[in-house]
Amino acid sequence: VGVLTGYSVVDLSILVQGPQASSMLHDLGADVVKVELPEVGDLGRWLTVAVDDDRSPYVEANNRGKRSVALDLRTQGGKRALFKLVEKADVLIHNFVPGTAEEWGINYDDFLEINPQLIYAAGSTFGPEGPNSRREGADMVGQAEGGIVSVTGHDDGHPTIVGSVISDHLGAQNMITGILAALLHRERTGEGQRIDVSLVGSAIYAQSSEMTYTMLSGKAPGRPNNNHPILRGLVHRCHTSDGYIYLLGVQEHLWNDFARCIGREDLIDDKRFATLVLEPHNMETLRDILDEIFPTRTTDEWEERMRTWGQRYGRVKTYDEVVTDETNLANGYVVEVDHPEYGAISVVGNPIRLSATPTETAVVAPALGQHTEEVLLEAGFTWEDIEQLRADGAY
Known part of the structure; x- marks a missing residue:
């Protein structure tokens, strides 16, 4: 039994920031329902290993153990189904392009009447305030605008991005922290709340020591040429x-x-x-x-x-060395699981070890819409309701 067993999460997000946050919540025991656009799904489904291989590392890594529901939230039926799911949910996560949630009528305020205890977590690139708040972006934008790119590489060459979607991952970790803090606050007060987490803000916070050096000295460290920009020694x-x-x-x-x-x-x-x-x-x-x-x-x-x-x-170490390293295997950072389609495979494990409520690494990411009818029936829809949703183009 995980520490979040009994909690439910509705995940509307795509790619990495939101999906990784909800994936961590699943590892901690929560039931996560992933809502995706019919026929298209999470954009991560299109970022596959190869042209002739439909496995997506983004989906496999960040959506294991979730249940997938296909709903078109732009339709009245899809929106009605979402509200039904949110009625009893503890957490909702999204990382829509700024303005989309308001346009579709699924912003935080829209859910308060049916679920005032809802924890509503919104991911973005720049944050909810300021002149850039409505700009669309992704990880590399977060790295660039958050300063990471400026200190990566050689001082005699071009700035470069980190070889991982690091601001997405940082944003996911901060979103998890915010959600867990909000759940604790709700346990104490009964109040839900909105959480906003951005890629740029997460990148800045991850470099707080280096940023503080700049603010204290008035100097930007620049690219350190394989050294650290401020450490001595x-x-x-x-x-x-x-x-x-x-x-x-x-x-x-x-x-x-x-x-x-x-x-x-x-x-x-x-x-x-x-x-x-x-x-x-x-x-x-x-x-x-x-x-x-x-x-x-x-x-x-x-x-x-x-x-x-x-x-x-x-x-x-290269990635192939990391995933076979004896210490990493011993600590469960990489685990072998039995996949129903691919057999024995290695997957990245959860890095958090809890002695009383261990985390659990799920095996399989869901197919698009695999659990639509199952989840809708659990939410209180009848088969007649479901057929009507289908007829209305909701899924």
């Missing part, structure tokens, strides 16, 4: 003979052991590095030295030396 990407290792925060009190680790004890008393943290202008010289040393050994060999000398480092 050695942070460097080291190219081994067969891969990469990132060094993290080699500071003065760790310097002697680090010099021994890399086989350069002569550097221990080198005055250029005696105050490594206080004199960062010597850092480039040190990086040049490291760039000569690290290609002389394999990543495995360097990893063994780093562990022996107690150094902080990270092995740069």
Whole structure:
């Protein structure tokens, strides 16, 4: 039994921000009904692995265990069915283009009469206020407008996006936090409320230390060239003979052991590095030295030396290495499940471990409209009602 067992979620969202938030709620035990446009569905269904493979990583990753209902919310019948679902729902999630919910009559205020305890979570790119509030966007817009792109890449090259839809994921995590906080508030007071979470706001919050540096100093950090824009101490990407290792925060009190680790004890008393943290202008010289040393050994060999000398480092792993890593498997970050169609497959597990109410990783994402009749019957519709909805073009 999950911590949210007995709670119900109506998810109108698409792609990542909203679907990942509701997916996490499902992992915590909630029943999630995914409402999709008939014949089209979540836009993520069209982002498939290959032209001849209809599996979508966006749908499989963010919609496992949900029930799919096909409803055209632009029709009176579809809207009536949605209101019936929301009557008893605890949470509604959407990330419509700004203005769409108001235009369709499914904004927060529209549901207050039938369900004043509803938690209504709206995702957007820029947030509900300000001159950009009605602009349409997506993850890369959130990364760019939220400053992430400006600090990613090399200072002698072009700014670049992160290789994941990171602002979407950050937006999803903040949406989950808001929903859980609102549910706790409702338990205490009986009040529902509206939640607004944006991609840009989430990107800014995730960089709060770096943003604060700018606000305190008046300087934008720029692209750090494989360093960290504000951390002091050695942070460097080291190219081994067969891969990469990132060094993290080699500071003065760790310097002697680090010099021994890399086989350069002569550097221990080198005055250029005696105050490594206080004199960062010597850092480039040190990086040049490291760039000569690290290609002389394999990543495995360097990893063994780093562990022996107690150094902080990270092995740069590709996705195929991450999903087969022994530690990741042991912690359930990647789990093997039995898919009814594809057999044994690996999926990303929930990173949260709860001792009393463990999370559960579902296996299958629903087909478009797979549970329409089942969910409508549960909501109180008769078969005659359902046939009328079909005749009216609601699904």
